[in-house]
Amino acid sequence: MLASLRLDDADAPVLTLPQWRIEELLRARLSALDPRALRTGTAISGLRESDAGIVMRRTSGEETAECAARIVVAADGVRSGIRSALDLGWRQCRGTAHYVMTDAGEVTDLGARAHLFCAASGIVESFPLPDHRRRWVARVGTPDTADPETLAAIIRERTGIALTAAPQDSASAFTARQHRAARFARGRVVLLGDAAHELSPIGGQGMNLGWIGALRLAPEIRRALRDDRADFRRYERRQQRSAGRARRRARFNMAMGRPVRGPVRGLRDLAARVLGTRPLRGIALRAFTMRGL
Numbered sequence: 001m002l003a004s005l006r007l008d009d010a011d012a013p014v015l016t017l018p019q020w021r022i023e024e025l026l027r028a029r030l031s032a033l034d035p036r037a038l039r040t041g042t043a044i045s046g047l048r049e050s051d052a053g054i055v056m057r058r059t060s061g062e063e064t065a066e067c068a069a070r071i072v073v074a075a076d077g078v079r080s081g082i083r084s085a086l087d088l089g090w091r092q093c094r095g096t097a098h099y100v101m102t103d104a105g106e107v108t109d110l111g112a113r114a115h116l117f118c119a120a121s122g123i124v125e126s127f128p129l130p131d132h133r134r135r136w137v138a139r140v141g142t143p144d145t146a147d148p149e150t151l152a153a154i155i156r157e158r159t160g161i162a163l164t165a166a167p168q169d170s171a172s173a174f175t176a177r178q179h180r181a182a183r184f185a186r187g188r189v190v191l192l193g194d195a196a197h198e199l200s201p202i203g204g205q206g207m208n209l210g211w212i213g214a215l216r217l218a219p220e221i222r223r224a225l226r227d228d229r230a231d232f233r234r235y236e237r238r239q240q241r242s243a244g245r246a247r248r249r250a251r252f253n254m255a256m257g258r259p260v261r262g263p264v265r266g267l268r269d270l271a272a273r274v275l276g277t278r279p280l281r282g283i284a285l286r287a288f289t290m291r292g293l
């Protein structure tokens with residue numbers, strides 16, 4: 001193992017929550033604000049500007065209806081149809097790599113630490129999850145379909161740790177990519193979250209950056225409604241800056257984990273060890289966990 005980082009630092013702990021719990025909290029909060037706000041099974045399939053604001057075509061099963069809004073926030077993900085419809089651009093940025101991951105029961109007591117195992121054939125990252133579970137992410141050469149046995153073999157070969165595969169454990173493969181929209185808004189329609197910026201999940205914190213964007217956007221929307229004038233340039237500037245910073249950090253994290261041999265490996269390992277020494281540890285933790293976006 002080349003490096004490990006404490007995630008339970010009393011001053012700045014890194015909090016981990018399973019996705020189902022995040023969704024549960026978001027649904028509860030939205031329902032408390034307006035019980036009728038969430039409409040599942042409904043897709044926006046077109047939009048146009050009118051005197052009433054933005055008129056959207058809403059499709060729900062066989063039914064199609066129109067609805068109007070003064071401001072539209074398009075948080076429709078990486079493949080955002082609204083971004084394409086408004087021609088806001090989608091530029092690929094540097095930083096692409098393939099990974100396989102699984103969540104498994106704690107095997108050895110690795111504690112409340114993130115561990116980085118930098119093997120010649122690629123990195124294995126390991127993070128603690130609630131309920132004595134751990135996420136394992138291994139860099140691989142090709143975007144193969146993942147199966148838990150192959151991933152367990154990779155982890156054993158690179159770390160010496162044998163995962164005990166529980167029946168519910170499964171593995172998934174993903175390709176880390178980074179993109180950004182050229183513009184985040186057109187008129188009264190503004191992009192939020194992955195629709196505006198896709199970050200590599202390798203320390204990428206895409207969801208967290210989406211939330212930072214929502215916090216920044218809220219006062220801008222209030223202002224736009226009050227003045228009846230949509231201007232999202234300030235939000236776009238601040239969010240582009242944060243996304244750029246996150247992309248550079250994710251790119252660095254990915255470069256540190258790529259397969260390397262010979263002298264390059266020696267240099268990479270030395271850099272990781274130096275970053276783990278006391279004066280630099282705080283900076284490394286901050287960068288690795290994406291603080292200060």
Ligand SMILES: Cc1cc2nc3c(=O)[nH]c(=O)nc-3n(C[C@H](O)[C@H](O)[C@H](O)COP(=O)(O)OP(=O)(O)OC[C@H]3O[C@@H](n4cnc5c(N)ncnc54)[C@H](O)[C@@H]3O)c2cc1C
Pocket residue numbers: 042043044045075076077078080081174192193194195201204205206207208209210
């Ligand atoms: C393997 C992996 C691990 C990750 N781990 C982390 C992590 O630990 N921390 C972190 O911060 N981030 C993480 N991320 C990133 C995070 O998942 C994304 O940044 C986040 O989900 C983006 O949220 P979003 O709401 O912008 O988009 P999405 O989650 O993609 O949601 C978009 C929604 O819009 C809906 N939609 C699309 N089109 C329409 C339409 N026309 N009409 C109506 N609805 C529509 C979709 O159905 C979907 O529900 C990870 C990503 C991956 C791939």
